[in-house]
Each structure stands twice: as C-alpha cells, then as structure tokens.
Amino acid sequence: MTQPAVHPVDPAFAARARITREDYRRDYEESVRDPERFWARIGQRLDWMTPPTVIKDTSFELADFHIRWYADGELNASVNCLDRHLATRGDKTALLFEHDDPTLPAESISYRELHVRVCRLGNALRALGVRKGDRVTIYLPMIPDAVVAMLACARIGAVHSVVFGGFAPQSIADRVADCGSKLIITADEGLRGGKRIALKANVDAALKLPGTNSVETVLVVRHTGAAVDMQMPRDRWFDAVVDSQADACEPERMNAEDPLFILYTSGSTGKPKGVLHTTGGYLVYASYTHECVFDLREDDVYWCTADVGWVTGHSYIVYGPLANGATALVFEGVPNFPDASRFWQVVDRHKVTVFYTAPTAIRALMREGEEPVQATSRASLRLLGTVGEPINPEAWRWYFEVVGESRCPIVDTWWQTETGGILISPLPGATHLKPGSATTPFFGVQPALVDANGHTLQGEAEGNLVLTDSWPGQMRTVYGDHGRFIDTYFRTYPGRYFTGDGARRDADGDWWITGRVDDVINVSGHRIGTAEVESALVSHPKVAEAAVVGFPHDIKGQGIYAYVTLVAGETASDDLRKELVAHVRQEIGPIATPDHLQWAPGLPKTRSGKIMRRILRKIAENAPEQLGDTSTLADPSVVGSLVSERRNA
Numbered sequence: 001m002t003q004p005a006v007h008p009v010d011p012a013f014a015a016r017a018r019i020t021r022e023d024y025r026r027d028y029e030e031s032v033r034d035p036e037r038f039w040a041r042i043g044q045r046l047d048w049m050t051p052p053t054v055i056k057d058t059s060f061e062l063a064d065f066h067i068r069w070y071a072d073g074e075l076n077a078s079v080n081c082l083d084r085h086l087a088t089r090g091d092k093t094a095l096l097f098e099h100d101d102p103t104l105p106a107e108s109i110s111y112r113e114l115h116v117r118v119c120r121l122g123n124a125l126r127a128l129g130v131r132k133g134d135r136v137t138i139y140l141p142m143i144p145d146a147v148v149a150m151l152a153c154a155r156i157g158a159v160h161s162v163v164f165g166g167f168a169p170q171s172i173a174d175r176v177a178d179c180g181s182k183l184i185i186t187a188d189e190g191l192r193g194g195k196r197i198a199l200k201a202n203v204d205a206a207l208k209l210p211g212t213n214s215v216e217t218v219l220v221v222r223h224t225g226a227a228v229d230m231q232m233p234r235d236r237w238f239d240a241v242v243d244s245q246a247d248a249c250e251p252e253r254m255n256a257e258d259p260l261f262i263l264y265t266s267g268s269t270g271k272p273k274g275v276l277h278t279t280g281g282y283l284v285y286a287s288y289t290h291e292c293v294f295d296l297r298e299d300d301v302y303w304c305t306a307d308v309g310w311v312t313g314h315s316y317i318v319y320g321p322l323a324n325g326a327t328a329l330v331f332e333g334v335p336n337f338p339d340a341s342r343f344w345q346v347v348d349r350h351k352v353t354v355f356y357t358a359p360t361a362i363r364a365l366m367r368e369g370e371e372p373v374q375a376t377s378r379a380s381l382r383l384l385g386t387v388g389e390p391i392n393p394e395a396w397r398w399y400f401e402v403v404g405e406s407r408c409p410i411v412d413t414w415w416q417t418e419t420g421g422i423l424i425s426p427l428p429g430a431t432h433l434k435p436g437s438a439t440t441p442f443f444g445v446q447p448a449l450v451d452a453n454g455h456t457l458q459g460e461a462e463g464n465l466v467l468t469d470s471w472p473g474q475m476r477t478v479y480g481d482h483g484r485f486i487d488t489y490f491r492t493y494p495g496r497y498f499t500g501d502g503a504r505r506d507a508d509g510d511w512w513i514t515g516r517v518d519d520v521i522n523v524s525g526h527r528i529g530t531a532e533v534e535s536a537l538v539s540h541p542k543v544a545e546a547a548v549v550g551f552p553h554d555i556k557g558q559g560i561y562a563y564v565t566l567v568a569g570e571t572a573s574d575d576l577r578k579e580l581v582a583h584v585r586q587e588i589g590p591i592a593t594p595d596h597l598q599w600a601p602g603l604p605k606t607r608s609g610k611i612m613r614r615i616l617r618k619i620a621e622n623a624p625e626q627l628g629d630t631s632t633l634a635d636p637s638v639v640g641s642l643v644s645e646r647r648n649a
C-alpha cells in the first residue's frame with residue numbers, strides 16, 4: 001500500500017485554535033486516567049439546577065451492567081440551549097433558515113425569539129395534556145419549527161421521537177406504536193428540491209394502521225399552505241393552538257438520567273430500535289464535542305446539512321450548537337436544487353464559516369465538476385467536516401482542494417446514533433489530517449480492535465471496533481427492550497461496547513473506519529437494515545423469500561441489492577420488478593429503494609437453512625471469482641444460476 005498523504009496541522013489555524021496538540025495530549029491522558037475528574041470539570045459547562053456530585057458510574061461487565069453519568073444532577077436541556085444565553089446573547093441569531101426555494105428570503109431567529117417560540121409550544125403541549133415522560137413524535141420538514149418542537153418537548157420533560165420526513169406511513173406507525181406517542185407534530189407538506197411531500201397525509205395513513213391509538217392529538221404546522229384533511233377533534237392547527245400561549249414556560253426539572261429523546265435506527269436484525277438518550281451526559285457530550293471538533297468561535301456561522309430526522313441533526317444542529325450559543329443554519333432543501341451550486345451559494349449568502357456534510361453529497365457534487373463551485377466565493381469558510389460513512393480519498397481531496405481551496409482543515413467525524421456524539425475525529429488545531437482516516441479518539445474515548453474471537457489486537461492491525469469504557473453521550477437503552485440493548489452491543493465481546501464497524505489502526509496509531517461488519521447497509525449515509533428491506537419484500541403476496549445485501553455504489557457509498565424468490569406459479573416480469581420496488585418504497589420510504597432486484601429461483605443456504613450473505617454480496621459486486629468455498633451449501637448449484645443471471649443483467 002502506498003503511504004497515505006499526511007497534512008500536518010496548519011500553524012496559522014493552530015495559533016487561534018481552542019485545542020492545540022499539547023492540549024489534546026494532556027487532556028486526553030487525563031480523560032482516560034481520571035475520567036471522574038475530567039468529566040466533572042467538563043460538566044460545569046452546563047447550567048445545572050442541582051449540580052452533580054456523582055460523575056461517572058458505569059460498568060460494561062454483564063454481571064454488574066449499568067451506565068449512569070452525573071446521576072444526581074438536575075437540569076433542563078432547553079434552559080441550557082436558550083434561557084442561559086438570553087442575558088448575553090439574546091439578540092444573537094440562533095437559527096438562520098434557508099428555504100428550499102432560493103428566491104424566498106432567508107429568516108433569522110434570535111435566541112430571544114426562539115425562547116418565546118419554544119415556551120409557547122411548551123405551554124400548548126401542556127395544555128393538550130402532555131406531561132413529563134410522555135412521548136411526542138415529530139414528523140416535520142427541515143424548518144425552524146422542527147427545532148422549536150424538539151426544545152419544547154425538552155422544556156416540559158416530554159421525550160421526543162423525531163421521524164425522518166422521508167419515511168412512509170408504515171414506518172411512522174411502527175415508531176409511534178413502539179413508544180406509544182401521545183401527540184404528533186407534523187406539517188401540511190414538506191418541500192425538497194421543489195417536490196412536495198405529503199406529510200400530513202402520511203400521518204393520516206399511519207394512524208389508520210394498528211397499534212397507533214395512543215395518539216390523541218396531531219398538531220399541524222401550516223408550511224406550504226396546501227389543503228389537508230383535518231379530522232376534528234384529533235387534528236389541530238399548530239398556530240391556532242400556539243399563538244395564544246404565554247411567552248414564559250416553567251421548565252421541568254429533569255434528572256440527568258431522565259430520557260431526553262428516542263431516535264429509531266436500523267440494526268442487523270428485526271425492526272428499527274428506539275435508541276434512548278438521557279439528558280445530562282448527552283448534553284455535556286454533544287456540546288463539548290461540538291465546541292472542540294468544530295473549534296467553535298463566538299462569531300461562527302455554522303452549517304450542518306443533516307436532517308433533524310437523524311442523530312447528526314439532533315446533536316449538531318440542535319443540542320450541541322444551541323447549548324453553545326452558536327448560530328446554526330437550518331436548510332430545507334437539497335444540494336442540487338435548483339443547481340449544483342446551491343450549497344456554495346448558501347455559504348456565500350450567509351457567510352458560513354464551518355460547514356459539515358456527508359461524503360455522499362460531496363461525491364454527487366464532485367460529479368458535476370468544479371465549475372458550479374468556482375462560480376461562488378466561499379471565502380468565509382474556515383473549517384469543513386464530514387460524517388455518516390467512510391470518505392474515499394478522492395472525494396476528500398476534492399472537498400479539500402476545490403471546496404476549501406486547500407485552506408480549510410477537514411474533520412472526518414466517526415460516530416453513531418448510539419454514541420450521541422463524535423467519538424473519533426481530528427481536532428483541527430491539534431491533529432494532522434489523512435484523507436480517509438478519522439484519525440484520533442475524542443477525550444475519554446477508548447477504542448480498541450478485536451478479532452472474531454474477541455482477542456484484543458495491538459499495534460498496526462485491522463479488526464472489529466469496540467470501545468472499552470463509557471463516555472457521557474452513550475445511549476442508555478433500547479426503548480422498552482433493555483435485553484436487546486445488552487444483547488446487541490455488549491454480549492458479542494463481553495465487557496466492551498461493540499460498534500458494528502470494522503476499523504484499522506495504522507503505524508501512527510490513526511484510526512480508519514472500514515465500514516459495517518454486520519447486516520446494516522449504509523446508503524448515502526443512512527443506515528438501513530437488510531432485514532427491514534427483506535421483510536418489506538416478503539410482505540408482498542407474490543414474494544416467497546428475499547435476501548438483501550449492500551454493494552459498492554459510486555455516489556451512495558453502498559446501494560441496496562435484493563434477491564427475490566417468487567411464490568410458485570408467479571412469473572417474473574419487469575412490471576413485477578417495478579411493483580416490488582414500489583412496494584418497498586411504500587412500506588419503508590424512498591431511502592430504502594432497492595437499486596437492483598434480481599430474480600432468484602433459489603438462495604444459497606447452509607444445510608441448516610441460513611442464507612449465505614457473503615456469497616450474495618460477491619455476486620452483487622459482480623466478483624464471482626471471489627466466491628470462495630461453496631461446497632458447504634445445501635444446493636451449490638443455485639450459485640451458478642445466480643452468477644449467470646447477474647452477468648446477463
């Protein structure tokens with residue numbers, strides 16, 4: 001292998017940075033030697049109603065498993081994101097809103113205004129009977145009301161569950177049913193790239209599905225103004241309920257370990273799980289990582305292009321930036337609408353200084369060439385970031401050289417819904433950069449590599465990525481299924497948290513994430529469980545069996561490849577193929593659209609009936625020469641027919 005390019009820390013950047021190389025060495029050493037002391041100090045960055053005296057109380061040992069941080073502290077997340085800034089930053093812009101339609105004027109919402117909007121909605125939710133601990137589902141486009149909704153829940157101690165606006169009714173219903181939501185906040189429609197998304201109609205369809213009768217109220221934000229069915233008394237217009245409320249709303253006193261939110265994410269088996277994050281540790285971790293990794297300054301204009309439907313939106317659009325008193329941009333649209341210059345036009349319009357996006361967006365824009373980038377100035381940018389999937393070195397270099405004009409460090413941030421915040425990433429004033437490597441662990445984070453038998457690998461090595469000790473932002477449970485939490489993350493390698501990712505540590509000790517080692521596919525930075533797509537396919541009456549794998553995709557990182565066996569008597573046709581693809585979109589949502597659907601008269605199975613996905617992955621990659629040993633299959637001949645069918649496709 002050729003030596004990877006190393007970009008040393010830019011001395012000019014380091015001279016002004018919050019954290020230098022020496023700071024990092026010293027503080028990292030302390031953070032793992034004496035985590036109590038380190039996190040006690042960092043915990044003081046929040047406003048506590050009752051300051052914590054117990055800091056770290058955690059054990060990954062199965063016999064004594066528990067994770068508690070700041071356990072006797074009390075606080076309110078919305079107070080930390082709003083009230084405490086009012087004296088010094090009341091008129092500072094908290095949110096900048098950029099519409100999907102570039103001809104509409106952008107909006108600017110100060111901390112004072114955001115506080116009022118959150119208080120009014122908090123009062124409205126209370127008036128509608130929502131109490132501390134109740135669950136509220138949020139199904140909104142990327143508009144400021146989504147942020148308001150999350151913070152209003154936090155204010156009154158309700159647990160929000162944000163469902164990405166691209167999910168279909170069945171997915172909404174599954175998530176509502178799993179957590180027993182009492183109320184849903186949605187909008188008439190969403191807008192993305194000029195296309196309308198019928199959010200309210202999707203909620204209506206979801207609430208006709210079984211298991212959703214916990215929902216008493218649907219609050220509807222008027223966004224596009226489209227006509228929607230309002231079913232009284234269940235459905236209420238948001239403004240009609242909220243505008244008349246008082247501007248002050250008493251915040252709920254929350255224990256540090258009280259739930260803040262649930263966010264559903266895909267795993268290797270079964271239905272998506274409700275990842276539960278609590279209040280104190282999560283907020284300390286989200287805000288501190290945001291400040292350090294993005295080297296936050298008071299006058300930054302910070303833009304994370306994620307959607308609040310994903311964890312990146314939770315931690316790095318809402319909780320981290322607002323707890324830090326930053327100015328965060330909320331963008332409703334997509335990178336290529338109306339054209340491939342849009343991101344950079346928005347950067348110029350708002351003088352964005354810190355820009356955080358996904359490799360898939362970079363690859364898609366890279367394909368459009370340099371011209372749409374060169375047409376803009378981008379002079380305001382000083383730091384770039386990526387998240388969601390490994391970034392290939394070509395895309396890294398394009399981002400660095402073309403977008404950032406070799407002036408802006410790139411922080412490649414590795415983390416997960418489960419981790420609450422960034423775990424491995426360069427700190428821009430402290431860490432050299434290597435295209436494709438997430439480089440070094442954040443304070444308190446102790447990664448390790450293990451082989452399939454759980455033996456720890458030392459030095460330069462590649463294996464499965466685990467974490468040997470807890471950090472404050474760690475998820476606490478799978479909502480309603482603590483056994484699944486322990487089984488999924490702590491049983492494979494006892495005493496350690498298993499990430500589901502593979503990684504490599506190079507000779508310098510830098511970390512390279514190689515991708516999922518389980519049955520999760522990462523499509524454009526979105527996690528999709530193969531089991532979810534399979535169960536959507538087999539729910540179609542003509543499908544007998546389905547197996548789904550990921551395959552390398554130039555833009556999306558990974559694409560979805562489905563093998564389908566039809567019920568006896570059904571005939572394969574292009575129309576049926578289209579029907580099945582549409583069926584998956586309807587069951588899960590457009591993000592789960594299979595890129596390829598191959599008819600499979602039979603699937604490669606072991607004699608005990610287990611589908612051999614390794615073989616299916618190689619066929620999907622069109623690399624039959626790497627199939628390996630197929631002699632243990634119950635019927636080795638199915639492989640040959642799948643391979644020739646793939647070739648002819």
Ligand code: WTA
Pocket residue numbers: 265310311312386387388389390391412413414415416417418438499500501513514515516522525526527
């Ligand atoms: C992948 C998103 C390589 C990884 C915050 C992880 C990455 C999964 C990176 C979590 C990165 C995320 N480099 N891979 N910088 N960031 N991943 O839960 O496979 O949506 O396990 O959280 O994305 O996806 P999730």
